Amino acid sequence: MAERIPQSVIDEVRSQTNLVDLIQNYTQLVKRGREWNGSCPFHEDRRPSLFVDDKKQVFHCFSCGRSGTAFSFLMEKEGYTYPQAVLSLAKDLNISGLDKYEGQLSARQEKYAGIFDLYSNAERLYTHILLNTTAGEQALEYLHNDRQLDDETIKRYGLGFVPSNNVLLSYAREHNLDEGLLKQSQLFLEQDDEISRDRFNNRVVWPIKDDRGQVRGFSGRSLDPDNPAKYMNSPESPFFNKGHLLYNFDQAKGSIRAGQPAMIFEGFMDVISAALAGAEGAVATMGTALTDAHVKELAKITDRILLIYDGDAAGQKAAKRSIPLIRQVAPQIEIGVITLPDGRDPDEIRRERGLDALKQALDHSVLTPTEFLIQAAKNGKNLQNQAQYLEFLKEAWPILTDASPVEQDYFLKQFSDEYGSDYAALKAELQQYQTSHARTEKKPVAAKKANRSGFGSKQMDWQEPAWDQDDGGNFDSLNQMASAGAGYSSSSDIASHLDEGISQVERAEQGLLMAMIKAPGILAYVKGLPDFAFVHPEYQLLMMLFEAYQQQAGQGFDLAGFMDFVQKPDLNQKMMAIDREFGTLEVQRDAVDDYLRIIMKEAPYQTQVENLKKKMALAMSQHDDTALIQLTTELVNLRKQHAQ
Incomplete structure (x- = not known):
């Protein structure tokens, strides 16, 4: 196995890369x-949104x-591991003598290398059995006739068959694979x-791969009509997490980056059918559960997601659940929902009506x-x-x-025309609903001048500020303070890019974390506070990672070096914002202090x-006056204590 690349080499490559x-x-x-x-370059970007800081050597x-950084850019764009990205840039810089580091696995690959090799070999073995042996004849007939797949499609998606003679276990024994590895797999x-x-004995199997094409698990369909477990997935494990994997994402991501929408289906055969009809951006979840991780992964490379779930109750429920999830996790995403005719799924339309009918349905059935x-x-x-009409209106409000004002107007007119309701009355009721359910905005907490010695009697041991004290003592001016260092050409540029949705608490956490990174005295002081903890766990984790980074890199802070040390996209995004x-x-x-x-x-x-x-709202809804009086008293007392 290749040697691990020394940190000194990594630092040299980073410092010389432009x-x-x-x-x-x-x-x-x-x-x-x-x-x-x-x-x-990671998605269709109509309004240039990428910014590169050539001094800090980071992008956002x-x-x-x-x-x-340069390393993570190549890892994402070219599918490299971290060592591969380092060596690729080193080659461009004509840094020689690094041959002994070629082929080095990432830490995760190193940990699961044996398991991943077994999965890759299992996929090849299962496909070979399906296409080339008598044991696979029944399964091949099922895929050819019932599923209408040709051999080329079977090979493209790595479909296979697992006979009932424990063929993989025999393979593992013949190759003297470790018993612990077999159990862990x-x-x-x-x-x-x-x-x-x-x-997966006696099952047709579909390999489930990560975004780089590594097999992480299988999904199997039984050929035994009496088997109550018709479908079976690999169980959850450290390397197989259904909440993070999307079927076919490894093949679809290139087309999605090139401008095709990401199309989320419910079944693997739906994905294959859609791809055969020209929808190359097709992926599927394991079942119907779309997760935050799925949305975040897709939002990195596209600004449009189409949901295509089955027409049954479970599929419709999944679509209704997915819409607010996408809106919350990636509000910039344009969402569409495709409803197929007669409640058919895509695979049924392809097999019953042909590819042209499926293409037509996918292209012309998109709803907002x-x-x-x-x-x-x-x-x-x-x-x-x-x-029932009034019940429908309660759901519609x-x-x-x-919805947008235009959509509101469109549907109110539709209700009026189709059901005879007065348009003005409908609009008034919608406005009444919006007023009664308006989200109360949190008012910024007025800043109080902090005790000059911090909390308690413990003295802070950092230098006096370089700024005039009045410039930063008021926490309400945090946004202005942040803007001062943003580096844009105008204040309007800053305003358009800062996260307006960030809470006052989170902005305080960001400011404090940067102060701790810059000043060792502040880091030591805050860590010494017995009751201190960041409210959001990601900032607590960043603080711990910074301490570990310091032990490796010594004093001082290099943003690109720290981000390469972290290697967690979500945390690095937070770090860039800070x-x-x-x-x-x-x-x-x-x-x-603030x-x-x-x-x-x-x-x-x-x-x-x-x-x-x-609790007060619940007491009011239950007409519990005793509880309401008690809770009101608690609220008054709490506010009095806070004001002191």
Whole structure:
């Protein structure tokens, strides 16, 4: 096995690499202020959203959220491992003598290398049995005749067959594979703590791969009509997580990056059928559960997602659940919902009506989320019946509240025309609903001048601030403070890119974390506070990672070096946001006092207030006057204590 690349070599490659030159191989960049700007090469970017800081050697896209360094850019763009990215750049820089590091696995690959080899060999073995042996004849006939797949399609998607003679277990024994590795692989079933047989015996199998094409698990369909477990997936494991894997993403991501929408299906055969009909951006979840991780992964490379679930109740429920999830996780994403005729799924349309019919259905059956949800609310109701019509309107109001004004007007007119309701009355009722369900905006907590010595009697041991104290003592000016170091050419540029949705507490956490990174005295002081903890766990994790990074890199802070150390896209995105808003600011004592006050006092207070308000609302709905009086008293006392 190749040697691990020394940190000194990694640092040398990073310091000599020009990130602007690297990224310009993929997209044109233009100098704007102290940064470079261009269209993001990871997705269709109509408004150039990628910014590159050539001094710090980091990049960030304000559309898809990607942040990183030269190494992470190549890892994402070219599918490299971390060592492969380092060696590729070293080769470009004519740094010689690195041959002994070729073929080095990533830490995760190294940990599961034996298991991944077994999975890759299992896929090849199962496909060979299906296509080339008598044991696979029944399964091949099923795929040819029932599923109407040719051999080329079977090979493309790695379909296979597992006979009932424990063929994989025999292969493992012949190759003297470690018993512990076999158990850890989850490819076998155990009895009395001993491996007894292949997990997927007598099943047609579909390999489930990660975004780089590595087999992580299988999904199997039984050929035994009496088997109650018709379908079986690999169990959850450290290397197989259904909440993070999308079927066919390894083959679909190129087409999605090239501009095709990401199309999320319910079944693997639906994906294959859609791809055969020209929808190359087709992926599927394991079942119907779309997760935050799925959405985040797709949002990195596209701004359009189409949902194509089955027409049954479970499929419709999944679609209704997925729409708010996508809106919450990736609000920039344009969502469409495809409803297929007669409740058919894509595979049924292909087999019964042909590829042209499926292509036509996928191209011309797209609904907006509002259109789909309104249609779903109508299902099963007799809208000529007054009671059912009023029940439908109750379901329609929250749907229309999330819709654009144009959509609201369109559907209100539709209701009026189809069901005879007065348009003005419908609009008034929608407005009444919106008013009564308006989300109350959290008002910023007024800042109080912090105790000059911090919390308690413990003295802070960092230098006096370089700024005038009045510039940073007021925490309400956090946004202005952040903007001062953003490096854009105008304040409007800053305003358009800063995350307006970030809470006051999280902004305080970001400011404090940067102060801790810049000043060892602040880091030591905050760690010494007995009751301190970041409210959001990602900032607690970043603090711990920074301490580990310091032990490796010594004093001082290099943003690109730290991000390469972290190698977690979500955390690096947070780190980029922190650096952009607070990286150029001098550490100021009054500001740190305010950060701590917000995190340690204001945040718990706000949480208590919100909890009491929820309890009061419940008491009111239950007409429990005794509880309401008690809770009101608690709220008054809490506010009095906080004001002291």
